[in-house]
Amino acid sequence: MAQDDLARAVRELSGLTASAPHKCLRRLVEAVAQAVPGCAGATSTLWQHGEPAFSTATHPDLAALLDRQLARGSGPVLDAMRTGAPADCGDTLAELDARDGPPRWPEYAADALGVGVRCSATLVHRSGNMLVTLTLYGTKPRALDAAAASLASLLAAVGGISLDNAARYESSRRLASQLAEDASARAVVEQAKGLLMNAQRCDAHEALARLR
Numbered sequence: 001m002a003q004d005d006l007a008r009a010v011r012e013l014s015g016l017t018a019s020a021p022h023k024c025l026r027r028l029v030e031a032v033a034q035a036v037p038g039c040a041g042a043t044s045t046l047w048q049h050g051e052p053a054f055s056t057a058t059h060p061d062l063a064a065l066l067d068r069q070l071a072r073g074s075g076p077v078l079d080a081m082r083t084g085a086p087a088d089c090g091d092t093l094a095e096l097d098a099r100d101g102p103p104r105w106p107e108y109a110a111d112a113l114g115v116g117v118r119c120s121a122t123l124v125h126r127s128g129n130m131l132v133t134l135t136l137y138g139t140k141p142r143a144l145d146a147a148a149a150s151l152a153s154l155l156a157a158v159g160g161i162s163l164d165n166a167a168r169y170e171s172s173r174r175l176a177s178q179l180a181e182d183a184s185a186r187a188v189v190e191q192a193k194g195l196l197m198n199a200q201r202c203d204a205h206e207a208l209a210r211l212r
Contacts, residue, residue, distance in 0.1 A: 026056045033058045036152050038143035039136045047081055047131040061115040068111050075108040077133050080122040087122040091141040119143050125156040
């Protein structure tokens with residue numbers, strides 16, 4: 001990847017603070033798929049309290065591959081989330097033909113081969129209270145080397161920070177909206193109290209009691 005392309009991807013991810021969190025995650029997988037050598041596509045999941053909040057993918061086949069892992073509760077994405085460590089599958093065919101012991105993820109390997117995925121690498125990034133898993137997929141065995149993983153980790157770190165900031169922004173926006181609604185509701189109640197006090201010749205406490 002050219003240095004200016006990397007700088008552009010970092011700038012784009014860094015500028016997503018005011019975007020919705022799912023848009024940050026979407027841009028992250030797009031940047032990784034476009035920028036990381038050997039990466040043919042990517043998926044990412046935001047986890048909260050050990051449960052997937054939402055996911056995104058660069059291709060429907062990869063989305064289905066991720067969904068099957070989540071439905072089964074097993075696979076490299078789940079292992080990475082639970083352990084906090086990367087989970088690599090250098091060759092999905094070799095994973096099925098494991099000779100040194102039972103295969104780690106036979107169902108995942110079979111599903112991956114079915115959509116042309118020959119290798120994958122799942123990274124984990126924690127930012128604030130959120131955990132993000134990012135999976136890169138290759139169409140050739142061992143296409144995702146250490147350099148690719150390092151570059152993806154860099155983009156994941158930048159994207160994770162933007163995602164955390166975007167979540168904080170969204171939470172603040174919702175709070176401001178709620179406060180505005182509460183203030184508006186109080187204004188209506190005060191107006192109704194005044195009308196009732198005038199019509200019924202009662203005090204504020206009695207008017208409020210009647211409104212309830």
